[in-house]
Amino acid sequence: MDEAKTAANTHVPSSSFAKEIEAEPGGEDIAKCIQCGMCTASCMVASVTDKYRPRKLIQMILLGLREEVLSSDLPWLCMTCRMCEERCQEDVNLAEIFHAVREIAAREGHIPPAFKNAIDVVLKDGWMLEDAYSDFIEDDRDDLGLDTELSWNKKFVAKLKKKYFKGESTK
Amino acid sequence: MKEFALYAGCTTPVRLPAYEASVTKVLEKLGVKLIPMKDVNCCGAQYIESVSHTAFAAMSGRILAIAESMGRDILAICGACSGSLKIVKHELDNDEKLRAEVNALLEDEGLKYTGTVEVKHLLQVFREDIGYDAIKAAIVKPYNGVRLAAHYGCHVLRPPEIVHVDDPENPTIIDRIVEIAGGVAVDYTGKTRCCGGPMLGIDEELAGKIGTDKIDNIRAANVDGIITACGFCDIQLTQVQFGDGTEGKERIPVLQLTQFLGTALGIDAEALGISLNKISPEHILAMQ
Ligand code: SF4
Ligand code: SF4
Ligand code: SF4
Numbered sequence: 001m002d003e004a005k006t007a008a009n010t011h012v013p014s015s016s017f018a019k020e021i022e023a024e025p026g027g028e029d030i031a032k033c034i035q036c037g038m039c040t041a042s043c044m045v046a047s048v049t050d051k052y053r054p055r056k057l058i059q060m061i062l063l064g065l066r067e068e069v070l071s072s073d074l075p076w077l078c079m080t081c082r083m084c085e086e087r088c089q090e091d092v093n094l095a096e097i098f099h100a101v102r103e104i105a106a107r108e109g110h111i112p113p114a115f116k117n118a119i120d121v122v123l124k125d126g127w128m129l130e131d132a133y134s135d136f137i138e139d140d141r142d143d144l145g146l147d148t149e150l151s152w153n154k155k156f157v158a159k160l161k162k163k164y165f166k167g168e169s170t171k
Numbered sequence: 172m173k174e175f176a177l178y179a180g181c182t183t184p185v186r187l188p189a190y191e192a193s194v195t196k197v198l199e200k201l202g203v204k205l206i207p208m209k210d211v212n213c214c215g216a217q218y219i220e221s222v223s224h225t226a227f228a229a230m231s232g233r234i235l236a237i238a239e240s241m242g243r244d245i246l247a248i249c250g251a252c253s254g255s256l257k258i259v260k261h262e263l264d265n266d267e268k269l270r271a272e273v274n275a276l277l278e279d280e281g282l283k284y285t286g287t288v289e290v291k292h293l294l295q296v297f298r299e300d301i302g303y304d305a306i307k308a309a310i311v312k313p314y315n316g317v318r319l320a321a322h323y324g325c326h327v328l329r330p331p332e333i334v335h336v337d338d339p340e341n342p343t344i345i346d347r348i349v350e351i352a353g354g355v356a357v358d359y360t361g362k363t364r365c366c367g368g369p370m371l372g373i374d375e376e377l378a379g380k381i382g383t384d385k386i387d388n389i390r391a392a393n394v395d396g397i398i399t400a401c402g403f404c405d406i407q408l409t410q411v412q413f414g415d416g417t418e419g420k421e422r423i424p425v426l427q428l429t430q431f432l433g434t435a436l437g438i439d440a441e442a443l444g445i446s447l448n449k450i451s452p453e454h455i456l457a458m459q
Contacts, residue, residue, distance in 0.1 A: 025224055044365050048380035076373060080217070081325035081365035086339055099221060106222035114373045118218040127213040128181040137185055144192035144444050150184055153210045156233055159276065164226040 015064025026096030039084035175246035183402035189444025193429035231259035232273040236282040250326030250401035313353030321345035324401035359392035368407035382411030424452035
């Protein structure tokens with residue numbers, strides 16, 4: 001908190017958390033943000049819910065509110081639609097920055113349940129929809145002249161799971 | 172005949188097989204043959220991408236490497252998949268360390284990423300490989316002034332410096348094809364805004380609100396239907412029209428670009444899976 005205060009008082013938006021984000025792939029450009037708010041103005045998520053404000057999230061990072069940002073679900077609400085990036089005059093890659101935040105949050109055990117479930121499914125089956133692929137859909141595919149054998153590879157994700165997800169995201 | 176390796180993704184084959192079928196049939200009619208990729212995995216978009224960038228690069232990297240082993244460029248028909256594959260290709264081409272790490276994971280399968288294949292979204296194949304003139308020449312059953320709103324999809328268009336599909340603020344490929352087939356391409360507020368699809372797995376209520384906003388803007392433009400070029404967008408724009416608060420409102424049919432174009436090329440509606448569409452586009456087809 002002290003760090004946040006100092007940063008705010010001196011108007012130097014460069015906390016150690018901002019530096020940490022800068023060091024992650026995708027987080028490099030965060031210090032370029034001038035807090036103009038164009039991102040929030042162009043964001044559809046912000047337009048449908050008051051709780052989500054991309055400019056403010058960037059500000060929280062710049063101010064060094066590390067725990068608050070990492071334990072929040074907000075960085076996970078970004079749809080990576082990149083409308084804000086298209087409009088940002090400073091070339092800040094918000095979607096990439098939020099990915100960098102998520103990656104750090106995940107390393108520290110903060111993954112929202114919806115993400116955790118989807119990640120577990122992909123790492124188990126190799127794809128998203130094995131359980132949804134019913135006989136009924138198989139018939140539709142057959143009628144359309146498409147292959148009914150979807151042949152997804154499971155071995156590769158098992159290897160990735162062992163190497164990159166040592167227990168933290170899996171049950 | 173030009174050939175592509177088809178990466179259909181997770182969502183389309185299960186939730187929207189008609190899209191996969193219509194893409195295959197329309198492209199074949201226009202001289203492009205698709206070879207479905209086998210033994211692939213999810214591209215890793217959104218979920219794996221959020222928690223381990225390296226694992227994400229490995230998942231999309233493996234798909235790229237399989238296409239290399241087939242000696243074919245990739246056609247991706249889902250916005251998320253085409254976006255992931257293009258972003259990862261860009262990274263692997265520019266980051267030697269990442270490429271080495273991914274290749275080490277692929278080695279025991281005899282796969283290797285060297286950067287020889289291109290990734291194209293469906294819209295690029297129409298513009299670059301087939302061309303508007305050839306599409307025009309193949310129309311046998313044109314539409315008569317049907318009014319259509321194009322939804323391009325965020326991941327299809329952005330980031331433009333990597334995906335190279337169309338102008339991100341003023342895209343035109345779908346609109347041009349609509350006009351070539353005899354329709355009227357109708358502009359509307361927020362054309363390049365997201366449909367809310369990526370929010371579905373996280374917060375359905377917010378996803379619904381974002382999609383509904385899109386539908387309301389389209390409705391205000393007084394159109395006969397919506398044309399998409401991404402399985403995910405199609406599903407989202409359809410299902411928000413069945414959610415809370417939609418009772419009594421007229422539903423706007425969502426057609427995949429390839430279904431719309433396919434009938435104009437003389438392909439049977441049944442073969443394009445049009446009877447599987449949840450909102451019947453009958454009045455659109457009647458305008459032919
Ligand atoms: S639009 Fe860019 S510069 Fe402006 S607040 Fe957002 S990220 Fe910062
Ligand atoms: S990329 Fe994220 S923050 Fe930016 S407009 Fe889209 S949802 Fe909003
Ligand atoms: S992006 Fe979506 S559809 Fe494409 S492979 Fe990944 S989960 Fe499947």
